[in-house]
Amino acid sequence: MFDAVQKPLVEVAGLKMYFPITAGVFRRQVGNVKAVDNVSFTIFEGETLGLVGESGCGKSTCGRAILRLYEPTAGAVRIDGTDVIAASSDTLRQMRPKMQMVFQDPQASLNPRMTVAAIIGEPLDEHTKLSKAEKLAKIYALMDQVGLNRDFANRYPHEFSGGQRQRIGIARALALNPKFIVCDEPIAALDVSIQAQVVNLLEELQDSLGLTYLFISHDLSMVRHIADRVAVMYLGQIVELAPRDAIYAEPLHPYTQALLSAVPEPDPEAEKSRRRIVLTGDVPSPANPPKGCNFCTRCPKAMAICHETEPQFREILPGRFVSCHLYEQTAGEAAAPGARSEHTEKTIQQGE
Amino acid sequence: MPDGALPVLEVEGLKTVFRTRGGEVHAVNSVSFNLRPGELLGVVGESGSGKSVTMMSLIGLLPSPPADVRGGRVAFDGLDLLHCTPDQLRAVRGPGIGFIFQDPMTSLNPVFTVGYQLREPLIKHMGMTKAQAQKRAQELLELVGIPDAARRLRDYPHQFSGGMRQRVMIAIALACDPKVLIADEPTTALDVTIQAQILELVKELREKLGMAIIWITHDLGVIAGIADRIMVMYGGQIVEQGPVSEVFHRPRHPYTRALLKTVPSVRGVREAKLNVIEGQPPILRAEPAACPFRDRCAQAFALCATANPRRYPVGPGHDAACFWDFDTGAPRPIDAIAGAAHV
Ligand SMILES: Nc1ncnc2c1ncn2[C@@H]1O[C@H](COP(=O)(O)OP(=O)(O)O)[C@@H](O)[C@H]1O
Ligand SMILES: Nc1ncnc2c1ncn2[C@@H]1O[C@H](COP(=O)(O)OP(=O)(O)O)[C@@H](O)[C@H]1O
Ligand SMILES: [Mg+2]
Ligand SMILES: [Mg+2]
Numbered sequence: 001m002f003d004a005v006q007k008p009l010v011e012v013a014g015l016k017m018y019f020p021i022t023a024g025v026f027r028r029q030v031g032n033v034k035a036v037d038n039v040s041f042t043i044f045e046g047e048t049l050g051l052v053g054e055s056g057c058g059k060s061t062c063g064r065a066i067l068r069l070y071e072p073t074a075g076a077v078r079i080d081g082t083d084v085i086a087a088s089s090d091t092l093r094q095m096r097p098k099m100q101m102v103f104q105d106p107q108a109s110l111n112p113r114m115t116v117a118a119i120i121g122e123p124l125d126e127h128t129k130l131s132k133a134e135k136l137a138k139i140y141a142l143m144d145q146v147g148l149n150r151d152f153a154n155r156y157p158h159e160f161s162g163g164q165r166q167r168i169g170i171a172r173a174l175a176l177n178p179k180f181i182v183c184d185e186p187i188a189a190l191d192v193s194i195q196a197q198v199v200n201l202l203e204e205l206q207d208s209l210g211l212t213y214l215f216i217s218h219d220l221s222m223v224r225h226i227a228d229r230v231a232v233m234y235l236g237q238i239v240e241l242a243p244r245d246a247i248y249a250e251p252l253h254p255y256t257q258a259l260l261s262a263v264p265e266p267d268p269e270a271e272k273s274r275r276r277i278v279l280t281g282d283v284p285s286p287a288n289p290p291k292g293c294n295f296c297t298r299c300p301k302a303m304a305i306c307h308e309t310e311p312q313f314r315e316i317l318p319g320r321f322v323s324c325h326l327y328e329q330t331a332g333e334a335a336a337p338g339a340r341s342e343h344t345e346k347t348i349q350q351g352e
Numbered sequence: 353m354p355d356g357a358l359p360v361l362e363v364e365g366l367k368t369v370f371r372t373r374g375g376e377v378h379a380v381n382s383v384s385f386n387l388r389p390g391e392l393l394g395v396v397g398e399s400g401s402g403k404s405v406t407m408m409s410l411i412g413l414l415p416s417p418p419a420d421v422r423g424g425r426v427a428f429d430g431l432d433l434l435h436c437t438p439d440q441l442r443a444v445r446g447p448g449i450g451f452i453f454q455d456p457m458t459s460l461n462p463v464f465t466v467g468y469q470l471r472e473p474l475i476k477h478m479g480m481t482k483a484q485a486q487k488r489a490q491e492l493l494e495l496v497g498i499p500d501a502a503r504r505l506r507d508y509p510h511q512f513s514g515g516m517r518q519r520v521m522i523a524i525a526l527a528c529d530p531k532v533l534i535a536d537e538p539t540t541a542l543d544v545t546i547q548a549q550i551l552e553l554v555k556e557l558r559e560k561l562g563m564a565i566i567w568i569t570h571d572l573g574v575i576a577g578i579a580d581r582i583m584v585m586y587g588g589q590i591v592e593q594g595p596v597s598e599v600f601h602r603p604r605h606p607y608t609r610a611l612l613k614t615v616p617s618v619r620g621v622r623e624a625k626l627n628v629i630e631g632q633p634p635i636l637r638a639e640p641a642a643c644p645f646r647d648r649c650a651q652a653f654a655l656c657a658t659a660n661p662r663r664y665p666v667g668p669g670h671d672a673a674c675f676w677d678f679d680t681g682a683p684r685p686i687d688a689i690a691g692a693a694h695v
Contacts, residue, residue: 224617224622264547276548
């Protein structure tokens with residue numbers, strides 16, 4: 001699936017998004033919230049990259065900065081060949097239809113005073129010159145596509161259930177035939193069985209329209225379902241990025257290991273034997289990240305070097321990126337796969 | 353009671369109706385269950401299935417109107433909670449039955465510091481001095497994983513993030529060592545690592561204090577890890593109930609079976625497509641005269657549209673409200689249906 005023919009659609013390099021912290025009457029800047037701190041990754045055309053991590057780690061900020069809904073502090077983002085960060089406002093306007101966003105709270109992101117037809121049609125008004133009849137036909141087609149009954153086109157958002165409202169949000173995101181959609185916790189506010197319906201819809205749409213997703217979620221089991229590759233964020237940085245099956249079967253970064261071990265299993269017998277890595281302490285403030293590795297204050301495997309030197313985010317096995325001193329050595333032995341996996345297994349066992 | 357212990361809480365035939373402009377909503381329909389000392393009873397079901405209203409009804413927390421608790425009996429500590437004075441109920445809440453809600457803002461008072469709200473019940477119900485209460489309050493905040501606890505006691509609820517507020521709530525509910533703790537989706541809004549800490553904490557406290565817990569959640573993974581017994585609700589009814597491993601491994605109600613299939617796992621086999629239960633739970637305008645799940649049920653047959661099944665015994669301590677018998681792969685015999693006693 002991730003062979004050489006895959007074409008990068010979204011390329012993010014060294015992305016930083018700092019929010020200034022100001023104080024006093026003159027609002028003097030006294031520091032920065034390093035919400036996204038030097039993040040690099042690629043999303044290939046047609047794939048879903050899952051972005052996971054605990055609340056506050058910078059997932060939403062990352063998604064928004066990529067779409068240039070924020071002005072990033074540093075870094076480059078190319079989408080479909082265009083440098084989004086350097087783009088003029090004209091170029092950006094032309095780019096907008098290609099890149100869309102679906103939000104967590106369908107209630108808050110839909111204007112309560114607009115009908116469903118008006119909500120879905122709004123991007124068409126802004127970016128196309130369709131006749132009234134053409135527009136209505138397109139709105140109906142979009143409603144069909146996301147499984148909304150056309151008869152409800154003139155109803156208001158509050159008349160719909162949470163799952164249906166999320167379908168409205170998705171229909172609106174699809175209106176301009178986007179290539180890339182950032183889905184920011186699109187199912188977090190929904191009931192489990194409805195979550196499955198929305199995830200299935202997103203997957204069907206991806207197949208039929210060739211969409212590329214950045215799927216932001218804190219739900220590791222749903223991400224395992226929908227994502228082709230998964231990036232794990234901690235305190236503004238990506239600590240691990242790998243193909244889905246690999247990361248779930250054999251997480252490399254101690255944080256990924258702890259995170260996955262915390263997910264309960266819907267099976268009472270499995271739960272009895274599940275071994276958990278309990279993290280102690282709290283996530284440090286993104287305004288004041290620790291020296292060395294961002295995870296060193298909570299890492300069960302932290303070594304002396306981790307408190308001194310920031311690890312490099314690098315590819316230690318084909319397609320497997322990790323930012324951890326445990327693997328620094330491994331990264332050097334690029335030509336010896338046997339030795340590599342042995343080392344990997346050993347460290348995993350130590351973790352449990 | 354198979355183990356002979358007297359239940360700490362007995363609910364019998366509970367019925368709650370909301371009177372709304374659009375007519376009546378029958379949210380809880382003849383719900384009966386027991387809670388044994390020290391047990392953890394998990395309650396699951398999609399939203400709207402009546403979990404919260406059931407628990408709020410039994411401790412008199414629903415404003416009336418619009419809520420009307422129409423019938424039933426709730427035995428706790430020698431009292432019928434449905435026929436108690438407001439003063440009696442207030443004395444039960446806290447040291448008797450503690451509550452943790454889904455939305456912490458409904459039970460935290462915005463005008464008092466968190467420290468005050470933690471100390472109050474300790475002084476009032478536990479007879480502590482202010483200094484003792486202060487120390488205990490700090491311990492409780494530390495217990496639920498709030499950093500810098502001593503300083504945070506001076507903060508007001510709005511100064512806490514959503515997750516932190518939920519932890520404050522848990523600390524308050526635990527303050528008086530209640531006999532029964534009712535937790536309504538307390539970890540739904542929390543991150544998994546924090547959830548794991550809270551679940552660990554609850555297991556510990558249960559062993560230490562021996563309190564019985566009702567834990568409402570839609571996360572079957574959470575239930576699998578902590579519950580002794582599980583109760584599945586749908587349409588304001590208990591559709592299946594039994595020991596947790598029984599219900600997970602031998603689910604006998606089509607709704608439970610469907611629910612169990614919808615949960616993806618991070619460890620087991622990855623399904624190519626997620627299973628869904630099409631449609632939505634009903635809003636019941638009258639007490640259901642037929643099976644409330646029949647429209648979404650793969651097993652439904654003619655009888656399901658004309659009668660509401662009772663809870664049939666299907667295993668040790670395990671019952672299911674369904675006319676279909678999964679063991680024989682056929683409808684239950686008619687006489688069993690006609691003669692079935694209420695479980
Ligand atoms: N507009 C903003 N101004 C200042 N700080 C912000 C802003 N948006 C987010 N943050 C901070 O940046 C960090 C990352 O937030 P966010 O991207 O929302 O995380 P996530 O989506 O992973 O929960 C948090 O510490 C948050 O408080
Ligand atoms: N204040 C209210 N007025 C009218 N109907 C209500 C009210 N509160 C709850 N309900 C209805 O009662 C039913 C059960 O709700 P609830 O117990 O909150 O479900 P759950 O906790 O299982 O999600 C639902 O149909 C809900 O719409
Ligand atoms: Mg977010
Ligand atoms: Mg509820």
